[in-house]
Amino acid sequence: MKKLIFYCAIFSFCFACASKKIRQNQHTVIRINQLGYGPESIKVAVWGSLNQESIDSFSLIDARSKRSVFTSDVGRDYGAYGPFKQSYRLNFSNFADTGSFYIVAGSGKSPVFRVAPDVYKGTADFVLRYMRQQRTLFNPFLKDSCHTHDGFTLYAAKAGLPDSTKIDVGGGWHDASDYLQYSTTSANAIYHLLAAYRDFPGVFIDEKRANGLSGPNGIADVLDEAKWGLDWLLKMHPEPHLMFNQIADDRDHAGMRMPAEDPFYGRGYERPVYFIDGQAQQRGKFLNNTTGTSSTAAKFTSAFNLGSLLFTHVDESYAYKLRNKAESAYDFAKIKPGVTQTVSVKSPYIYAEDNWVDDMELAAASNLQVTGDIKFKNEALQYARQEKITPWLETDTASHYQWYPFINLGHYELAKQLNGKDREELISYYRQGIEKVWTRAKQNAFFRGVPFIWCSNNLTVSFAIQCLWYRNLTDDESYTELEQSNIDWLFGCNPWGTSMVYGLPRNGDSPTDPHSAFTHLKNFPIDGGLVDGPVYSNIFNNLIGIELVDPDEYEAFQSDLAVYHDDYGDYSTNEPTMDGSASLIYLLAAKEHELQGGTPGKK
Incomplete structure (x- = not known):
């Protein structure tokens, strides 16, 4: 059983790293709340493109049947923000069915997420x-x-x-x-x-x-x-x-x-x-x-x-x-x-x-x-x-x-x-x-x-x-x-498409290399730790003693506005x-x- 848990942990870690690298190479992304959304709650994703691509509609796809269950116009063009040259809010609050879904719009596709009344449970x-x-x-x-x-x-x-x-x-x-x-x-x-x-x-x-x-x-x-x-x-x-x-x-x-x-x-x-x-x-x-x-x-x-x-x-x-x-x-x-x-x-x-x-x-x-x-x-x-x-x-x-x-x-x-x-x-x-x-x-x-x-x-x-x-x-x-x-x-x-809470959600993209002795020295999980979060780029560039340890998996989504690094060496954003x-x-x-x-x- 211990070996099974170990290999599952390794698989989950590799999957998280792989998913980060995949997103790193995408020019168009759809960012979601990885915990999911309540059926009657406000439900919004954000579409962003590193290019000048634009869209006029989006579809919500049932992850099991692969069928479209909701389609809507995107509304206002919000233009450039951070690393993105174009961005939109994709509002599907009027959709109240439960299940697992993903969003497609233009060349972008979101990760799978849940709509359910228990997404915050525990x-x-x-x-x-x-x-x-x-x-x-x-x-x-x-x-x-x-x-x-x-x-x-x-x-x-x-x-x-x-x-x-x-x-x-x-x-x-x-x-x-x-x-x-x-x-x-x-x-x-x-x-x-x-x-x-x-x-x-x-x-x-x-x-x-x-x-x-x-x-x-x-x-x-x-x-x-x-x-x-x-x-x-x-x-x-x-x-x-x-x-x-x-x-x-x-x-x-x-x-x-x-x-x-x-x-x-x-x-x-x-x-x-x-x-x-x-x-x-x-x-x-x-x-x-x-x-x-x-x-x-x-x-x-x-x-x-x-x-x-x-x-x-x-x-x-x-x-x-x-x-x-x-x-x-x-x-x-x-x-x-x-x-x-x-x-x-x-x-x-x-x-x-x-x-x-x-x-x-x-x-x-x-x-x-x-x-x-x-x-x-x-x-x-x-x-x-x-x-x-x-x-x-x-x-x-x-x-x-x-x-x-x-x-x-x-x-x-x-x-x-x-x-x-x-x-x-x-x-x-x-x-x-x-x-x-x-x-x-x-x-x-x-x-x-x-x-x-x-x-x-x-x-x-x-x-x-x-x-x-x-x-x-x-x-x-x-x-x-x-x-x-x-x-x-x-x-x-x-912009980075990551949760800011270690280990939450369990199979999502969340910090794996925080500025913490528990993880850095012993590989102990620090479940539930909320990291500092992104800072203005000019703040980061002027802090004392920061040096990234590993290649930046979010490099494509850093900008002159703000940076976040899932890196042990960054005590300003990842502690x-x-x-x-x-x-x-x-x-x-x-x-x-x-x-x-x-x-x-x-x-």
């Missing part, structure tokens, strides 16, 4: 595999422990902890393919996992114990994973006057290796733990632009509050502890209003978060939900009015993680609790932001309005969630096709991230729930 739990694989301390995938000596404090002397004081902060998740750990991304990931379970509990399975090993424990696996993160956040906020922002720094990047014990910081295997003091801290040869304590501490508050609500009927004492921590975290956020950025020692690359009022809005909205105290409504509205639209939605650009999280979660959580003018005001902020992106997106066949900055896939997931939440709050379907186009993009309806994957879990759970007949965002 996808959220599949991505959850990546979260478990990112665990530090005990790692259930490796069945071994790592980073068990964390850590020693820095910058906490004014809080009574001189530099190099030993503190126990083991646990949580590695942030990406390096082994740094950030409170800001972890708290955001936890919130998305908790919200996914809160909003769509019926889509999640129970096959793992709390430690991530096989065996049901009566708790959905997504809630187990969220608790793993919450347990770590509790360690990172051990006392009301103590809160820490990250473990380790870019000295971690000494070389690609499997997670173990890191001797890079001058204290044996201990790693530095950076205190939040509201002051500028190290950033390579310079200092970062930290201005306060709010952005990270407010994210703690929101995660703790939502956790306290969901664990009330699971572990009452744990829920009580989380609520107390939410209160102290909110107080910590107010010590010095402002943003907390991350630290680096050798390089200039950090999470350069510049906004914090969105985090405070979400924290206040979560306080309102837990306590019902009207003062938190007023505080949340005040914060909401200070950042109505997440800036990248308007400006079409940002530095790395400059506007984080990538949409304003607080608008949604606050609007759900309000009525009348206040609710409509918050909804209008979402609508204005979506309109800014739509103005750009409607100019190209992919409806692409998300900028190609570093971690563009994370922005894509978040923007799709904002469209989903707007639809849920208003029942307005105006942006449903835009919402779906961002989801389709992630699973192959993009998976923990927080992006967590956000994707929410989005995929919403899609599965919706195709089961549920209302988006509602149980």
